[in-house]
Amino acid sequence: MCTVTCIASINIAVIKYWGKRDEVLILPVNDSISATLDTDHLHAKTTVMTSSTFKEDRIWLNGKEEEIKNPRLQNCLTQIRKRARNSNQWKVHICSENNFPTAAGLASSAAGYACLVVALAKLYQIEDDITSIARSGSGSACRSVMGGFVKWCMGSESNGADSIAKQIVPASHWPEMRILILVVNDTKKKISSSIGMKRTIETSDLMQHRIKHVLPNRIKIIEQAIIEKDFKTFAEHTIKDSNQMHAVCLDAYPPVVYMNDVSHTIINFVHAYNEAVNEVKVAYTFDAGPNATLYLLEESVPEFMGVLDHFFPPGINLEQYRKGLTF
Ligand code: 2P0
Incomplete structure (x- = not known):
C-alpha cells in the first residue's frame, strides 16, 4: 500500500482563458495569467492510494463515489501511467474534497485536477513538467499546479506539448x-x-x-x-x-x-x-x-x-x- 496526500488551491485569472482551439486536448486560443491563492483558504485536498488488493480504479469526490470513466479523469490517469518512472501497475483509489462549493464559478475543477495530478505524479514518481497533464483534466488546472502569479502559455504544437504553465513570480514577490x-x-x-x-x-x-x-x-x-x-x-x-x-x-x-x-x-x-x-x-x-x-x-x-x-x-x-x- 502506498498513499500520498496533497493540497492545491484555486487560482483566479486576471487575463482570462476563454475559448479552446482543441476541445479534446484542451488547448486554448490565448495565453492566460492568474494568481494561485495560498493553501489556507479555498483548496482541494486529495489522497491517492495504490494497493495490490485494489481490483479497479475508483474515485470519491466530497465523500460520494463518482464515475471513474469520466474522459477527463481518464486522460489524466493514462498520461500519468505513461510517464511513470516506477512500474507500479496497481489500481488507484482517489479521495478528493473541496472546502468550498463545487461548480459555483469558484474554479473548483482547477484546484481538483491540479491536486489530483500533483498527488498522482508523486505516487508514480514523475519529475518532469506535469502542468500539461493537469491541463488535460481542466484547462485552468495547469495554473494551480504552481503558486504565485502563473502564466499558461497557449503553445503552438498540435499535440499540446508546449501548452504548459510557468510561474511568473512566486507569491513572495508581491506579498502585499x-x-x-x-x-x-x-x-x-x-x-x-x-x-x-x-x-x-x-x-x-x-x-x-x-x-x-x-x-x-x-x-x-x-x-x-x-x-x-x-x-x-x-x-x-x-x-x-x-x-x-x-x-x-x-x-x-x-x-x-x-x-x-x-x-x-x-x-x-x-x-x-x-x-x-x-x-x-x-x-x-x-x-x-x-x-x-x-x-x-x-x-x-x-x-x-x-x-x-x-x-x-x-x-x-x-x-x-x-x-x-x-x-
Ligand atoms: C479562467 N475560466 O481563466 C477562465 C475565466 C472561467 C472564466 O478557466 O473546459 O474549468 O475544463 O478547460 O478550466 C474555467 O474553465 O474549463 C476557466 P475547461 P475550465 O480561469
Whole structure:
C-alpha cells in the first residue's frame, strides 16, 4: 500500500482563458495569467492510494463515489501511467474534497485536477513538467499546479506539448497582494465554462478582435506590471479583461450571461470607490458566474472593508442588494 496526500488551491485569472482551439486536448486560443491563492483558504485536498488488493480504479469526490470513466479523469490517469518512472501497475483509489462549493464559478475543477495530478505524479514518481497533464483534466488546472502569479502559455504544437504553465513570480514577490471573494451566489452555474467557451468561439465576432488585437499586448503589459509591482496598471488590465470576457460572452448567440444585477452593483461600487479615493486601489474580476473576486493591496483592505461592510453588511445575502447603490 502506498498513499500520498496533497493540497492545491484555486487560482483566479486576471487575463482570462476563454475559448479552446482543441476541445479534446484542451488547448486554448490565448495565453492566460492568474494568481494561485495560498493553501489556507479555498483548496482541494486529495489522497491517492495504490494497493495490490485494489481490483479497479475508483474515485470519491466530497465523500460520494463518482464515475471513474469520466474522459477527463481518464486522460489524466493514462498520461500519468505513461510517464511513470516506477512500474507500479496497481489500481488507484482517489479521495478528493473541496472546502468550498463545487461548480459555483469558484474554479473548483482547477484546484481538483491540479491536486489530483500533483498527488498522482508523486505516487508514480514523475519529475518532469506535469502542468500539461493537469491541463488535460481542466484547462485552468495547469495554473494551480504552481503558486504565485502563473502564466499558461497557449503553445503552438498540435499535440499540446508546449501548452504548459510557468510561474511568473512566486507569491513572495508581491506579498502585499490580497484577494477578496464576494460570494453572490454559491449554487451550481447554469452554463458550464466549456459550453460557454464553445458557443463564444463559434458565434462571437468580437472574439476574433480580442484574440488577435487585444490580448497579445495586454499579456505583455500585465506581466510587466506584475514584475514591477505596478498595481494601477495591473488593476486596470484585470478589470478590462474581465469586462471583455463577459462582453464576448454577451456577443455569443444566444448570449452567455454569467453576471447578475448584484455583480453589476459590485462593479459600480468598485469604480465609485476608486473614483472617491482618486486612485485605482481595487480591481474586480468575474469568472463563469456572478461571484466577484477583488484584487487589492494589504494597505487598502481596512478602509475598503469598512466601506464594503457599510453598503453590504456582513451576514446579509448579497442577492438582496438588487437596487443600485450610490456612493
Ligand atoms: C479562467 N475560466 O481563466 C477562465 C475565466 C472561467 C472564466 O478557466 O473546459 O474549468 O475544463 O478547460 O478550466 C474555467 O474553465 O474549463 C476557466 P475547461 P475550465 O480561469
